[in-house]
Amino acid sequence: MRIAQVAPLWECVPPKAYGGTELVVYILCEEYAKRGLDVTLFATGDSVTSAVLEPVIKTSMREQNINFPIFHELKCISKVLERWQDFDVIHNHIGYHFLPFADLIDVPIVTTLHGAFINKEEIEFYRNHKRNHLVSISDAQRMGAPDLNYVSTVYNGIQVEKYPFQAKYNTDDPYLAFLGRFSEEKGPHLAIKLAKETGWKLIMAGKVDKADQECFETKVKPHIDGNQITYIGEVRHEAKCELLKGAYATVHSVTWPEPFGLVMAESMACGTPVLALKNGSIPEVIRDGKTGFIENNIDDLIKRINDIEKISRKECRVHVEENFSAKKMADGYLSVYKKLIGQNISDLNIDTETPVFVNQRKK
Numbered sequence: 001m002r003i004a005q006v007a008p009l010w011e012c013v014p015p016k017a018y019g020g021t022e023l024v025v026y027i028l029c030e031e032y033a034k035r036g037l038d039v040t041l042f043a044t045g046d047s048v049t050s051a052v053l054e055p056v057i058k059t060s061m062r063e064q065n066i067n068f069p070i071f072h073e074l075k076c077i078s079k080v081l082e083r084w085q086d087f088d089v090i091h092n093h094i095g096y097h098f099l100p101f102a103d104l105i106d107v108p109i110v111t112t113l114h115g116a117f118i119n120k121e122e123i124e125f126y127r128n129h130k131r132n133h134l135v136s137i138s139d140a141q142r143m144g145a146p147d148l149n150y151v152s153t154v155y156n157g158i159q160v161e162k163y164p165f166q167a168k169y170n171t172d173d174p175y176l177a178f179l180g181r182f183s184e185e186k187g188p189h190l191a192i193k194l195a196k197e198t199g200w201k202l203i204m205a206g207k208v209d210k211a212d213q214e215c216f217e218t219k220v221k222p223h224i225d226g227n228q229i230t231y232i233g234e235v236r237h238e239a240k241c242e243l244l245k246g247a248y249a250t251v252h253s254v255t256w257p258e259p260f261g262l263v264m265a266e267s268m269a270c271g272t273p274v275l276a277l278k279n280g281s282i283p284e285v286i287r288d289g290k291t292g293f294i295e296n297n298i299d300d301l302i303k304r305i306n307d308i309e310k311i312s313r314k315e316c317r318v319h320v321e322e323n324f325s326a327k328k329m330a331d332g333y334l335s336v337y338k339k340l341i342g343q344n345i346s347d348l349n350i351d352t353e354t355p356v357f358v359n360q361r362k363k
Contacts, residue, residue, distance in 0.1 A: 001337070002038045004090040005029055005051065006080055006098065009072050011060045013047040017234035018181070018207045020262045021114045024156050024329075025093050031330035040087070042076055054079060073097050081105065089337045096122060099129040108340035110135060110333070112154070116257045116280065117144025133340055135333070137260040138281035144257060152336050155284075156260045157329025158320070162237070163269035165317050166245035175201040177247035177272070179240065179263045182220055183212040187253035187277065189219040190298045192229055194251055194275070198305045201228050202251070205235045205243055245270035249308045252276040253298060261285055265324040268292070271313035275301055285324075291316045 005028060011019035014026035025041070026049065032039045033050035041047065045055035056076040061069055077098055080090060084105045092098045092111040102109050112135045117123050123145045126134070136142050136153045178191040188204060195202035204224075208216045223229045235243060244250060250267035251274075252258075258280035265285065267274050274292035276282045286292045291311065293304040322328075 001089070001341075002087045003032060003040070003337070004080060004083075004087040005039060005041045005043075006076065006090065006092050006094055007041060007043040007047070008094050009044055009057055009061050009069070009076060011062060012044045013041060013049060017236050020156075020260075021093055023158075023262070024112075024114075027157060027159055027326045028091070028330060028333065030159075031326050035330075040083075042080060054083070070097070077101055088341055091333070096125050096129075099125070099132050102129065102132050108133060108337070110151070110336055110340065113137065113141060114259065116141065116259045118256065133336075135336060138284050140257065140281045140284060141259040151339060152332065154329060154332035154336065155324055156262055156265065157324050157326045158262070158265055158269060159326045160269050160317075160321050160324075162241075163266060164241055164245055165269070165271045165313075167271060167313055169248045169272070170246040173201075174248050175203050175246070176275075177243050177250045177267070178202060178204040178206070178253075179235075179243065179250065179267075180206045180252075181212060182206055182208045182216040184215050184219075185254060185256035187255050188215075190253035190255070190277070191251040192220065192223050193298055194253065194302050194305070195229060196223075197302050200248070200305065202230070203243060203247070204229070204231045205233065205240070207234045240266070241270060244272050247272045249292070249305070250274045252282070253301070254279050254282070256280070258282055264292075265320050268316035269320040269324075271317050273308050273311040273313070273316055275304060275308070277301060287319060291319045 005025055007013050007025040008021055011022045013022045015022040029039050029041050029049050029051040039051035040054055041049050041051040042054045042056055044060050045058045047053055056079060057072055073094060084107055087107055090109045092109055110133050126148050130149050133151045134148055136150055137156055139153050142150060176195055180186040182188050224231045244267045250272050252264055254277055260281050264274050268291050274286050276286055276294050278294045278296050282294055286294055288294045295301040
């Protein structure tokens with residue numbers, strides 16, 4: 001089977017630090033390449049992958065400080081259009097920008113929705129292109145636009161083996177963790193409130209985009225004292241794991257309809273329970289009372305801080321292994337490809353060194 005994975009150009013694949021979508025794309029490419037599938041990745045030139053890399057731009061748009069992305073996204077789409085006959089399925093991760101070009105391609109296009117439906121114009125755009133095959137990353141994500149052409153829900157997955165499990169939090173210097181964008185919807189200010197009202201130390205990590213600079217400067221920075229509230233900037237994978245595995249709990253105080261929330265799976269994989277507000281996908285990712293606690297508001301969430309001791313850190317790990325692994329995610333998308341191609345994936349010899357091609361087209 002010949003699969004094209006079309007990644008966003010904001011970050012490289014995998015992302016050097018923060019980047020949820022790019023990490024998902026990387027994991028899919030690695031999983032499929034390992035299985036012997038013929039995978040091509042359209043991404044930045046500095047991406048690292050076991051797939052065949054089709055570079056679109058030299059480095060990420062963020063690294064180049066590009067503020068007008070549409071030209072580069074159109075360049076990416078043009079490259080896919082030039083090569084569509086080389087593929088049996090095209091997996092679009094760049095969102096609605098690809099949709100108007102779908103009718104120019106005679107192979108199935110799968111579009112994963114990586115964000116939340118919060119923009120009316122975007123929703124209307126999707127409605128005007130209903131023939132596209134959409135995959136949601138949680139059932140809750142669909143609530144923003146329930147009338148679109150969804151073909152499946154596939155939860156995000158992580159390479160669980162790359163997240164070290166720790167059976168006990170760091171008792172010598174106990175702390176809570178916050179990891180994410182420092183935007184209003186991610187609720188860093190609420191995580192700070194929780195820490196201050198409970199007396200817990202809070203270590204915060206993540207990127208500050210230009211669009212989120214005001215939120216960071218007004219609602220976060222004034223509370224950073226290097227003692228109770230600490231900000232350590234963006235972190236790479238190893239530092240992220242150190243932060244999460246040693247924490248008493250990870251605070252996921254989002255105020256928007258969270259489409260998935262990869263950090264929750266990453267935290268639980270390390271054994272660390274999650275304290276989260278009930279928005280969007282949260283009840284689908286966390287088992288309330290088993291791998292963390294979910295409340296409707298920050299005041300009620302604050303009351304659950306001492307209950308974290310009741311959570312089995314091992315159960316957190318197992319929950320991720322069973323529900324949010326790379327294999328489970330890859331299997332989910334293969335089922336989607338199968339449905340759209342009309343070929344039984346189980347009949348394909350995808351574990352041999354020789355790729356199997358479904359649509360034998362002349363180039």
